[in-house]
Amino acid sequence: MLKHPDTTNAATSKLAATFASQQQAARAQPYPDYRSRLHALTQLEQQFKQQLNALAAALSEDFGHRCAEESLRIELLPTLQGLAYQQRKLKRWMKPEKRHTSWLFQPASNFIQYQPKGVVGIMVPWNYPVFLTLGPLMAALAAGNRVMLKLSEDTPATNQCLQHLLAAVFPDEQVAVFSGDAKQAADFAALPFDHLLFTGSTAVGRKVMQAAAANLTPVTLELGGKSPAIIAADANLAVSAERLIFGKCANAGQTCVAPDYLWVDAQIEPALIHAMKGAFTRLYPASRLQQDYSWLCTERQRLRMRTLLQQAEQAGATIISCAEHSWQHYLNDGSGLLPLQLVLNLPEDHALWQQEIFGPILPIRSFSTIEHIFTELSTQARPLALYVFSDDKALQQRFLKHSHSGGVCLNDCLMQVAQDDLPFGGIGASGIGAYHGKEGFHTFSHAKAVHSKGWWHPGKLIYPPYNKNWLNTALRWLLRR
Structure with a gap:
């Protein structure tokens, strides 16, 4: 059924306004600390546990019939297990990662600081609407991001349950949920996210990547193919x-x-x-x-x-x-x-x-x-x-x-x-990038390279003028190795 133009415009405006508010929140808190990230994951896990039966019922309603025991085993319990895993590993993932420093640059240190990317978009298919919503969401939250979710219009009952669950934990400027039609999905993909994850068909994945390319938005595409x-x-x-x-x-x-x-x-x-x-x-x-x-x-x-x-x-x-x-x-x-x-x-x-x-x-x-x-x-x-x-x-x-x-x-x-x-992701026509586990944390983080020096260092020895004969001799020796 076609939507009234005013309704469509209102939905587009809400997308833009939510994105702007999340951007502003990300700028105000560019690096959420360990306690705030852990709190977000813990609250999500607690609320999720309370909604297990409601989610199983909603999934069955959307599918016409889906056995509650099957939903529990193949979708809900893996999600719960993932939340517990993220909480156990988060502190270790957040620690700066030491890297080697050549003797030529000593005394100094090199390390990687994993920085939240900012505002992340996640586009969810209909086949596993809980697992494929909360799986990437927990990784993006662990990495310290704000998140906008676009759920499939084919799972309205599950969408309503997820929206209720997430609204009980997060304000819109941290996690926001949308579940409109294909027009809204296209508008969603066109937003200048700091990272966009899409799960779905290869054909639609190409369109999503094309939309993201206009903003130079990095993408993770979880597609499919013939396995x-x-x-x-x-x-x-x-x-x-x-x-x-x-x-x-x-x-x-x-x-x-x-x-x-x-x-x-x-x-x-x-x-x-x-x-x-x-x-x-x-x-x-x-x-x-x-x-x-x-x-x-x-x-x-x-x-x-x-x-x-x-x-x-x-x-x-x-x-x-x-x-x-x-x-x-x-x-x-x-x-x-x-x-x-x-x-x-x-x-x-x-x-x-x-x-x-x-x-x-x-x-x-x-x-x-x-x-x-x-x-x-x-x-x-x-x-x-x-x-x-x-x-x-x-x-x-x-x-x-x-x-x-x-x-x-x-x-x-x-x-x-x-x-x-283990990371989950495709290659070529089956996808780009990966998430789950540590790879999910890395996908939604920027690996910022940091080189740190004190006030004294031997780097001055390579500064001009270049007529220092002893240094030329040392350089020739290094180049011969």
Whole structure:
């Protein structure tokens, strides 16, 4: 629905006014001390704990249905764990970092002072609206910044809950929340932030980066792409199948690091498919499917999944439903429930091989030699995640050293994102920069180089006039080394 022009103008004016007030506050307090930063994180954690049930209910409302236990496990508890981790590490991160000083410049000292960048913008997608709001927010606050958040218009109930939570802790000049439409998102990205973090699709990420470039705003882009899983012949089939099902079916596949497609050794392909169907039935038995399995979040998502599956069928692919009924049964019943669909014999030019799927559809292709995979990976856009299922240490090392991806998980799925002390970020088409853990603190800080001297130093020896023969001799000796 189109907004009245006055409403749109008012929203744009509020963005600008909030940005100006945060800039002013950042100038007045350019370096919040340890106590104030820790207090912000502690208050956020306390308020978050009080809102866990409300957030789980709001997430389910926005998705049509999302199991509260799943929200707790894959979104709320990782957020809580991250807040505790930030508080434990903050004092150490804030300490000036000593650097080497050459003897040529002694007596002196070198160090890095991590300075807050100022006003940070964070743009949040709809698929994990709590984790992808509070995760970057806690890092930006730990670094001492003011923050403006642009939440997705597709999650209104969660947005309202988050707005209530954050307003109970922070004034607008410290943390402000916006949740308007695409026009507001464009206006948001065009603000001259000191840093802008965007999580979403590669296509929109390009637009955000273009808008930020006009202001020379540094960006962190957390995008996506087609993250492959490789199942080698020596993989433990039962364990691999169960972990693949969890990784692909969490949040109904609406996860930027979900396995997008499988490469499986041709010798074990039939056995793997059988094991995956069995694992799905164990994790999501028919009696629990309606309760435990999340829905596709929007009507747009449902239409995308329907179109992709219809096109796959028309192209002659074989579609195997991991649940009791066919995909048509689920997409025709008026709900957002779509259990995992395995797709075999898919033509190479099909959209499922070209687009990030971002849903419960998993194309499978076989390989006879591992060299084929390395050749394919070297010619494709670099993914956000790479999953290798094998106990062969040499093969694991080959993937670690000879393939590019934002992150890697060996013999599991998704879990690399939940590690507090590992950076999370993409490369190339899957993103720019990283956050989580110490890397998040650094992303939202300026590493200010400081060289400190006393009143006496030997640097005067290199000043002109340059006819000091003994110094010329010393310089020639240094240059010969």
